[in-house]
Structures are given as structure tokens and as C-alpha cells.
Amino acid sequence: MTEQKQRAKWNYEEFDEVLDEIKDEGYDKVGLQGPDGIKEELLEYASKLKEHDIEPVMIGASTFGACGIADEKAERMGADALIHVGHTRFLHPEKADMDDINVYYLPYREDRDLMGVLKEHYDEIGEDETLGLVGVTQYMDRAEEAREFLEEKGYEVVDGKTGLRTTEEGQVLGCDAGAAHNISHKVDAFVFLGSGHFHPSQVSEAGKKVYVVDPYQEHIWVEPANSLDDETRAEHARVIKHKDKKKWGIVTSSKKGQNYMMAVQIAKEKLEKHGKDVYIFVEDRIFESDYKGYGIDVYVNCACPRMTKDWQDLAFVSTQALDVLDEVEINHN
């Protein structure tokens, strides 16, 4: 019972578990949000809620992470709770409260043959290595099985930890590979459960190579250590290019988990120390076009860190990259 209570508002495995809790609590109206890729499932969940006389309210836009909790939108509609599908509970690194209303997290598990890929290709992983096992939430329901398999094959697998923002052991987000960084000193390499370069590259910044067990490519491929170093240098170059610009903007999000007020304050102080005229911007969804026309040429990203490279016309730099300002000469005339 205590365990159940503690689990309440956290991560669930099945929609029916969430439904049971919601029925127990007697909620009449519940918000539903999730990523674009599973819209049909979202509508099915909505149908199920309706079958139980619970009125669903769909959040209109796609959600990219549990950082974007649509609690205010749900509340405006009179909902008592929100079901966030697709991601695990997100912890705010600045300790901001993330669940003002009751949020039920239902991470999405991708039904692809991850274990088949690992079993068929595990010999790609160097023989005598100590491994850190990490991955994205879509496959973390198979992490234990993967670990057992690797140990059976003679690998040492170091116990995973949670990251700064995550609630599953070994789980990484685009903005938080802490689960890897926490154990990198103990391992020779990482095994990553998932696909694409975005997450593995974040893991690689822990300084070790990453074996990607990729159920889309149906193969294990290697992301080299520190693969983002070039990007970091490019960002420093961007700051240097604009170092003499006087008017700087700082952009953060009104999405609860992307609203980094401490980062905003740090960036603001750093910029003002260098004589900059600083304006702070806040918005729900952040589109580059909204930030044109103010006469501001450089913006600092204090929202979702993933966005920094998305802007094409205006410079958008991370707070970390601002450190370069301490090392260059600035001329405001």
C-alpha cells in the first residue's frame, strides 16, 4: 500500500494501471498528452477513459518530453489529473515543482526486437570490457534482460544510476546523460539501448565509446568517445563571432521542466558583467521566427538544451558557451 502510494503519480507500465488509479481517485476529467508518433494510441486511451465515464481532454500539441508537462492546459479545462504518455517522470534540475496537479507518467516501450539484435551482434563489443548499460526509456523495460545476457557472456556490467532529471536507472535523455556520466570512471565503454546519434552522442561525452544496440538498424554500431567536441567548438566560435554585439536575448520556456530560472540568472549576470544589454524572453513552444524583429542578434538558450542547434537565421548559444566571453576582448564601439 505504501509502495503503491509512493508510486502514485510516477511511472506506470500499462494504461490499465493508470486507469485503475484514476478510477480509485474518482477523477471526472483527465488530460492526455504524448508525442506525435503515438497519436492513435492516445486516442485509444481517450476512448477507454470515456468508456469509464471519465472525460478526456487531449493536449493539442506533441510533447517532446516530460519536461513539457501540460498541467496548466489540463487545469484550464477543469481536469483533475494529467496522463503524460511517452516519457518517464522528469525531475527539474533546479528543483522546481513538476506536479502541481496529479500527473501519471506512462512511458512508451517500443516493441522492436532489441534483445535479438544484442544476442546476434554482441561479439561487436570488445571482449574484456567493463560496461555501463544505458539507454532511452523506450527500451529500458528490457535493460535487466540485456544485463543478464551480457553477464552470461562474461562481461562485467556496472550498476546503473539515475541521472539528474531521470527516474529510471541507466536511462538517458537528450538533455541528461547523467546516468552515464555517474559511472563513467568505472567502465571501459557503454552499451546503449536505442537508436539515432542524438542520445548516444550525449553519452559519449562521458569520455568513453558507446556500443549502440540499435533495433532500427538491427545492428550494433559504435559512437566514438566525446563525439560532441566539434559541436562545442562550433558553438564557442559562434559566441566569439557575436562577442561585440550589445543587445543579447535570453530565451526560456514556460513549459515547467524547460523553465530554467537559475540558468537565466547566471547567463544574465555573465552577460551584464561584459557590458551587454540583456532581455529575457519566455514562451511555451519556441519557434525561431518569433524572435526576429527585435533587433537582437544573439540569443542564449535557457530552455530545452536540444534547441540550440535548431535555429538557422539567428545565433542561439548555450549558457556554457558564454564562458568564452571571459577569454576574449570585447569592443562595444
Added chain:
Amino acid sequence: MTEQKQRAKWNYEEFDEVLDEIKDEGYDKVGLQGPDGIKEELLEYASKLKEHDIEPVMIGASTFGACGIADEKAERMGADALIHVGHTRFLHPEKADMDDINVYYLPYREDRDLMGVLKEHYDEIGEDETLGLVGVTQYMDRAEEAREFLEEKGYEVVDGKTGLRTTEEGQVLGCDAGAAHNISHKVDAFVFLGSGHFHPSQVSEAGKKVYVVDPYQEHIWVEPANSLDDETRAEHARVIKHKDKKKWGIVTSSKKGQNYMMAVQIAKEKLEKHGKDVYIFVEDRIFESDYKGYGIDVYVNCACPRMTKDWQDLAFVSTQALDVLDEVEINHN
């Protein structure tokens, strides 16, 4: 003093008046929002706030009306008040509270020679007519002068009223030409201060022709009576086309003044009466692309009424158009 207090949080004419109030109240941090066209002015206002040690927070996205009050975004940033530039105070037609934090409205007055156009071209207006004087807020600061001029020229000008959502006499919005409808039975025609077809066409639905005193065209032109009737018929046709579709969506906005819960309820009941399976969606800014992929083919607009014609790929119909369902045979097989 009472007048001043009553005026607080309402419409102001000059930024300095707002600044004085904000200084009096001792606010440290204040949100600033406005439409795209006046971004430079917004940044100037922000500079002025900074000069007085008040920290401005810019709202990232353009605002299309005072229906889109960004109070929650401002509050998330720790702001004590919000300056809404460009529009007058908006009254919610369903009586929802619009100012949870202190909102200062600073309507934008367009510096174009409206009176010059009226004086040069007033003879376009039929000789013996009784006129209703209406317009958009950009020119309503010259309404009194226009009225005096017309009376001088022998016209009878009927006293204007406020609309359902507006706070200036004679002022119309894209979603509220009530100021015209309220007095249409007393007038032969309307004189409209402003430009474009969007607002004059709303006024024309009061059943009278509209003389548009247009400072962009530098001319007075006529919008015929009931010029939206074709559009209304096209919308009815759209409902008839989709009448047999089973899954319907209702879209409303989390923007406070575009969140029409009573309309949502009415649309939902009407659709369910006709055997439809209904899903309600809520979002801050509404983009058509977000509503694809759910398997819903028809959406009902219970947000900004202006949006109904903007969607290209999915059908988006107004609540009013749903009345047609009562008159057609529906086949769900």
C-alpha cells in the same frame, strides 16, 4: 482618485502612464507582450522599465489580441504584472476572469492620417444617412473627432456602444462586431475607421453597408451588407460534406480569452446527440499540423473564431455551422 483606481488595469494611452502606475505599485518584474508589428516599440518599453530598475520579461510569441493574455507565462517568470500592448482590455463572453495578475492594457494607436482621408472623401457617404460610427482600436482615439466632423457635415451619428468583448465605445474586434450590431436598427449605414476586409465584413453582418475610412488605401470604400453570407454557406457545405464522419474533435485554446468552455459543451452535446464520438483538444497556439494523425477528420473551432478558415488540409468548422446537422440525414454505416 477613484477614477484612477477604476482605470487601473484597464486601457491606457501612454506608456509613461503605465510606468507610473507600476512604479507606484512597487513591482520588481513585469511581463511585456504585443503584436509582431511593434516589436521595436516593445523593446523600447523594456529598456524604459530597466531604466527604472523594473525587470522586463518579454513574451516570446506575437499576440493577436487581448484574448491571448500571457499572464501564466509572466507569472512563471516571477513577474507581478503584465503590460499588454496593442489591444484594449478584453471581456470574456463566458464571463471567465481575464486578469488573474495585474494586466495593464496599452492599445496601439496607428499614426496615419485617418482624419485627412475622412475630410477629403466624406462625400462618398450617401447624403441623408444616419450613421453608426465604429472602428478598430488603432483609430478609436480619433472617433470623437470623426463624429464631430460628420455631424458638422449634416449627418446624424448614433451613439456607439461597447461590444460583448470590448471596452471602447464603437470598437470592433475580429470576433466581436457587437458594437455595430447593438445599434444597427437605428442606422442606415456604418462608417468604419480602419482598413482591410476582415473587420468591415464582420460589421457588415449587422445588415447594413459599411463605409470604410481607410488610411492605408487613403480612400473611402464600401463593404456591402452581409458580405460574409457566402462564407457562412461554404461552412455549412463543409459540415454537410463531413456529416457522416463518426469521430469529431473540438478544439479550444488554453489562452484565457480563447478558452470557450460553454461553446465546447454546446458543441459536444450537439455532436453526441447526432451519434458522434467526440474528443476535446486544448492548446496554447493552434497549428493545423498538430491535429493530424489522430484519425479525426472534422474539428469544431471553439477557440479564436478567426481561425476557422485558416486550415487547409483538415476541415475546421464553427459551432454555429453545426446547426446544419439538425437538418440533414446522417448515416454512420
